[in-house]
Amino acid sequence: MQLHSRRRPDFDEIRIYEYPSHLREAIADMPAAPGVYVFHGAEGDLPLYIGKSINLRSRLLAHMRNPDEARLLRQTQRISHIRTAGAIGALLLEAQMIKQQHPLLNQKLRRNRQPCSLRVQNGIPEVVYSKDLNFATELHLYGLYGSRHAALEGLRQLADDQRLCYAALGLEKLAKGRACFRAMLHQCAGVCRGDETPEGHRQRLFTSLEGLRVACWPYPGAVGLVERDEETQQIHVVHNWHYLGSVQEAAEAQALDKVAPGFDADGYKILCKPILSGRAEIIPL
Numbered sequence: 001m002q003l004h005s006r007r008r009p010d011f012d013e014i015r016i017y018e019y020p021s022h023l024r025e026a027i028a029d030m031p032a033a034p035g036v037y038v039f040h041g042a043e044g045d046l047p048l049y050i051g052k053s054i055n056l057r058s059r060l061l062a063h064m065r066n067p068d069e070a071r072l073l074r075q076t077q078r079i080s081h082i083r084t085a086g087a088i089g090a091l092l093l094e095a096q097m098i099k100q101q102h103p104l105l106n107q108k109l110r111r112n113r114q115p116c117s118l119r120v121q122n123g124i125p126e127v128v129y130s131k132d133l134n135f136a137t138e139l140h141l142y143g144l145y146g147s148r149h150a151a152l153e154g155l156r157q158l159a160d161d162q163r164l165c166y167a168a169l170g171l172e173k174l175a176k177g178r179a180c181f182r183a184m185l186h187q188c189a190g191v192c193r194g195d196e197t198p199e200g201h202r203q204r205l206f207t208s209l210e211g212l213r214v215a216c217w218p219y220p221g222a223v224g225l226v227e228r229d230e231e232t233q234q235i236h237v238v239h240n241w242h243y244l245g246s247v248q249e250a251a252e253a254q255a256l257d258k259v260a261p262g263f264d265a266d267g268y269k270i271l272c273k274p275i276l277s278g279r280a281e282i283i284p285l
Helices: 011-016 021-028 056-065 067-075 087-101 148-162 198-212 250-255 265-276
Strands: 035-041 047-053 076-083 116-121 124-129 142-145 223-228 233-239 242-247 281-284
Touching (some): 021 056, 021 076, 035 056, 035 067, 035 087, 047 056, 047 067, 056 067, 087 233, 087 242, 087 265, 116 148, 116 198, 124 148, 142 148, 142 198, 148 198, 233 250, 242 250, 242 265
Antiparallel strands (some): 035 076, 116 124, 116 142, 223 233, 223 281
16 A cells, blocks of 8 residues: 655744854854844845844844744845944934835835824814925924825824814815714714814814824934943934934034934934933933
8 A cells, every 4th residue: 555645744844944054153143232133135235124123133033933034034145233322223223224225125114205294274184294394393293194094094083082073173074054974973072063162172172182292303403312331332313303323422423414304203203202201311412
């Protein structure tokens, strides 16, 4: 009787973990410290993936152990890294490098779109764009969104949560003298049918938006955010929430361009909390 050979279910999994020896050697040389790492492809040394970690060695070992990333590792010719003094520097450098180098597998941060926000004009929210306004200095902006659609969806969600009126927010049109359908379902507090005053509705809108307020840049010009660890110090130069680069000494910062090319949503998200909370060490430049 002929016995049919049974395919071992773990065969592919075993093959996945046969990584090239030069990658294991590269990881052995990685410091257990913060920084940014780059997987380079064989063709033209192009970046395949850029990542960051507060512990480079641990993060790269995690890549090696993840069977879902076997394809990436088979395409990788070498792994390079840039050491940073801390987590903030790693976040800033990663975002900058992804937008400059356009690695194949960093889809989210590669999208260098102009963000948009909400601004209330005559009591009605409108979508505005960073290409038209300087979000770093413009007052009374609420929320950062990747598209007009996302901004309007955010406004609808706010209206649903707070029982605000779609018609009063400009999200739908109503015939004069008619109440909206959501009011009949008690999903709107009824400003459209006189159950609530327009001023009361407006006040509730602003109260709801306050948690989304975009903070203005709190300094007259560029500043340095100081970050240190046991081995090194870095001064991250920032202007209008835009990361301009890092240096080791304040005198070196003079060589960096102090003019931010525009509002950077990634820089804002990384820097807003440490700067506005007062936890970060800031020096004037």
